[in-house]
Amino acid sequence: MVYAIFSASVLLAIGAIYVGAIGWLYFRQERLLFEPAPLPLDEPICDDEDTREFFVEVPGARLSVAQLMRPNPRGVFFFLHGNSGNLKKWFVELDAFRQANFDVVMLDYRGFGKSSGQIESEEQLRSDVVAVWHQLAPMYEGKRVVISGQSLGTGLAAGLAAQLSSEGHAPDLTLLVSPYSSMKVLAAELYPWVPLQVLRYPLHTLEHAAKLLGPVMLIHGEKDELIPIRHSETLVKSMRSAQLLRVDGAGHSDVHQFPTVRKALMSALGRL
Template sequence: MEKDYVYSFDQPFEEININVEKDITLNALLFKTNTTSKGLILYFHGNAGAIHEWGTRASLYTENKFDILFVDYRGYGKSDSFYEEESELYNDAQKVYDYAKTRYDEKNIIVLGFSLGTGFAAYTAAKNRPKLLILEAPYYAWNDFIASIAPVPKMLINYEIPSYKFLKEVTCPIQIFHGTHDFLIKPEENSKRLEALYPEKIKHTMIKGAGHNGIYITKQYYDELKNLLERY
């Protein structure tokens, strides 16, 4: 995507460039609720597409009184550079979280990850103190299932991204959503294994009939999310 690409959405937004290293910035979009905000949801998206597409689902969260920040990883959308080391993924996740804390009290931040982004979200929640971690279609560890996943950027193939290790350090509540018909990141091999490791801190909700990319368009997810965010 060209740097001069102009975003267009049905609701107001702010485009932000977050500096993560010298001469490297990540492009992000902040959408604000039209009522009194309860805080921020920091959204780590999946492998496919960039935030010009992910941003179209912002209303799911702003309608529930939360602002939401979508960020593109290196090599995605208008973000700079590419990843050469796994440690750079974690550095970037922390820098984005640090930016979020300059605008919101940490006690009002929720971290959310979908698919690829669940590992980044788990790491971020482990190293900080958000009030809630939401994982949608999470993997046990990236390298555990990489052989069976759809094509991904070469830069990510050899990374471990061990979500199961990160979740051990998470102190906030964890909510997992996973589709019953997710044949890409299979719940039995991933989210249910995570739940079994940490049953005291994880609530696991299966979204009936949903495939890997179909969780957020179901009525069940809409209702579950609404009920969840009302509590926070």
């Protein structure tokens, strides 16, 4: 009798801890998904003379944006970065784009770098991306447009590219580096004990990928353990015109450092 009561008490305690953990994940999952690094307002993102930084006003926040501006660019490379750091980390290695004569535009999400506010929902995150694009789009009327993202940013990039495609303004290239088929699928792989209903950022990349018009390039490291390459394999099968560059020896965080990636990017931009 005592043993049964003790066992029941232990199960109840474990259940309470589990429910508490799930509740914490539901309301505080931004802490797990996003790793922003603030940046002082007076600290330059980049000192290069052909770059500038500015803010785009969105409801409840100001988003920090960095832009490489060529005298007469062939087009623009609109890039959505991963879940950590800030533009100081991501707005680098611009010479390749200068050689290709492409402007580069990157933004920091809410709470990242000099951007104010906090990320509160996927809808808000996607809306912010669209707002920044619409602010810059008139500058590139008649120019080549590349929508790109890496890691977390791939779901956002696919969503923006799909929206532009539906509006009759399909990007000339959609480039996704280390993409996931959806955050929901990835979460199920990494945290099988967590109910999928808890995830407030499902980021269904696959649904958007199927709607993309125009060329699509996927780049994925063969040794990526965070987002396995099978996610890119799933995505490429659903697309109308896509190619997958498998980077031998590359993991998740270092894939962009491999010469084959730079060569493929420059070749793709040169063909536009």
